[in-house]
Amino acid sequence: MLALLLLVCAATALKAPSSLPRQYGNFTLNRLQRTRTKLAEPSELKVTQNVVNLTRADTAVSVSSTYTQNGTTPLISLEGGQVFLANVLVGGQEYSLVIDTGSSDPWLAVTDFSCYDPIDDAPLDQYLCEFGPLYHSTQSSTFVPIADQNFNISYADGEYLTGSLAYESFRMAGIDVPNQQFGVVDQAAWYGDGISSGLVGFAYRTLTSAYAGSDPTSDRKGRTMLYNPLFVNMYENEGVPTVFSMAIDRIQSNGGVLAIGGIPDIPHAPYWANTEIHPVSVNTTSGEPVYEFYTIDVDGFAISTSTSTQFNPYDNDNPYKTPLVGNDTDVIVDSGTSLCYVPDDVAAELADAFDPPATWDASTYAYFVDCDATAPVFGVSIEEKIFFVNAEDIIIQINDNLCVTGIQPNLGGLNILGGTFMKNVLTVFDIGAEQLRFAARQFYPTS
Incomplete structure (x- = not known):
């Protein structure tokens, strides 16, 4: 219980250490070679147009539908500011999704998913995984399943998610991505927050969790099938600048701001x-x-x-x-x-x-x-x-x-x-x- 109270982050594919035994120290950072020899010039930090300002609200209440304005989308703060969510349209349906810079996959739990205990893998009633509204693929005309691929991600604290992959229309901060690949989760061992239905990762595409075939138990024997996360598709295919920014609030009734393609219009020091x-x-x-x-x-x-x-x-x-x-x-x-x-x-x-x-x-x-x-x-x-x-x-x-x-x-x-x-x-x-x-x-x- 204490570990959950300390972390309540259910978002990062390696959880913070205080939920783990001492052997967590066996994880080490290794430098990798850069994929590019010549980097782009630093992006000009322009204030994103049509910024959505945050307002104080009950953390269990969705923010205003004005999230569809371009450029910046508001975040809802949960559990004393521990988890940050943004409203996203997926297949025309609105969901609150965790925003995570430590992972890459977009994913949602589906209506008939099976819930399991992260500790002993025992089957549980669905509500115990504590997802918000569940994704209805049958209610979307833009849902396209992907054959012979499965979604599989495991977390250091015992949580895991498996399922299939599909293409779907995503709209976030007023930016449309018509064919976004995402994880369709039908099995979950998850410590949810009661509001979020899934997650959007903003890290590199090398962290995506798609595998060949339909059997998740054989995935670790092969390599992942890399695909573009949501933000990568935004800048590669939708003309968005290759920059996003976050400002997280400590005020519990607020969450903060996620700005895509620039920075939000909030007070900050002039020095970077x-x-x-x-x-x-x-x-x-x-x-x-x-x-x-x-x-x-x-x-x-x-x-x-x-x-x-x-x-x-x-x-x-x-x-x-x-x-x-x-x-x-x-x-x-x-x-x-x-x-x-x-x-x-x-x-x-x-x-x-x-x-x-x-x-x-x-x-x-x-x-x-x-x-x-x-x-x-x-x-x-x-x-x-x-x-x-x-x-x-x-x-x-x-x-x-x-x-x-x-x-x-x-x-x-x-x-x-x-x-x-x-x-x-x-x-x-x-x-x-x-x-x-x-x-x-x-x-x-x-x-």
């Missing part, structure tokens, strides 16, 4: 940190390729008990400034992960800086903290610019008397900048130039 996306894969110790992400190098992490501390992001000797910790760390930027996961020694130093200090719980592999504690200063340095995290994001309230830190140890595994960090920045994914760009957002409170 531009950093290279490193092509990487996640491998187990067996050498089996598992996953690929938007990965960047960060200079290090800023930690202090004093708001007057001056930090040194340049990694040189400067007796007048406090050095960063965890220098030159590879991190994954992933909207589908709720918290941040950093090297164990960085998380321990941050835990000690709370007043009173956070305490480690060995049974749940997590740092707990007094809900009324004073949070330390915490920031992430990218290209020698430090992005500070609001103290309200560093203490995560699970219930009335139980709080965890928003920065947790990776237990020797992957470093992830998730929602805790992304609530404080406007993040631009410039696919053409293979860059991520960050601008600080206004330091807004929750009230």
Whole structure:
């Protein structure tokens, strides 16, 4: 139960480490060769036309149908800002789908799907997978099944999805993709949120999960049959610029904004940190390729008990400034992960800086903290610019008397900048130039 409360992210094909045993540390990042020798010039960051502004609303209520305006689509925030959804038309039917930068497939659960327990694979009643409205292929005139292919994706916490593949019309943020390949899920072991019907992944096409044949049990013996994710089709076939951006809100009644082809018209600092996306894969110790992400190098992490501390992001000797910790760390930027996961020694130093200090719980592999504690200063340095995290994001309230830190140890595994960090920045994914760009957002409170 605690792992679900901590993560509630059911979106990323390798879940955040606190739901996993210590052997999660067997996953490592390996650099890959670039597929292109000459990259495109950085995209011009224009404000997308017809921006949809977010309004406060009950998280269980769909946003206005004005999501069909071009360029930007609103996100709904669920479970205290842990999962982010956008309304998408699929075959003319409207669904709320999880938006995830850590996976690639678009998929929906169908009306007659079978639900299973992620822990022991036992059959369950459908409602226990907690999907929202289910996809009706018979109600769509644009549904075209794909023969001799199956959809199959497994998650590190035991969740999995299998089914078939098909083509269908998708409309998102006013952009039409008439023949989008997607996963038609008829078997699911899933921790749902009660609202979302599926997911749209925004990562690279190398992460898609289509396999030859109709038998999912034989898939891992062969290679995936790569196809274009939704955003790839948008820029390859629909003339959309090769850039999208996300601004996640900490206000629970809001979710944030996803802008396709540009940036949203929201307040942000005028200065950008531009950093290279490193092509990487996640491998187990067996050498089996598992996953690929938007990965960047960060200079290090800023930690202090004093708001007057001056930090040194340049990694040189400067007796007048406090050095960063965890220098030159590879991190994954992933909207589908709720918290941040950093090297164990960085998380321990941050835990000690709370007043009173956070305490480690060995049974749940997590740092707990007094809900009324004073949070330390915490920031992430990218290209020698430090992005500070609001103290309200560093203490995560699970219930009335139980709080965890928003920065947790990776237990020797992957470093992830998730929602805790992304609530404080406007993040631009410039696919053409293979860059991520960050601008600080206004330091807004929750009230």
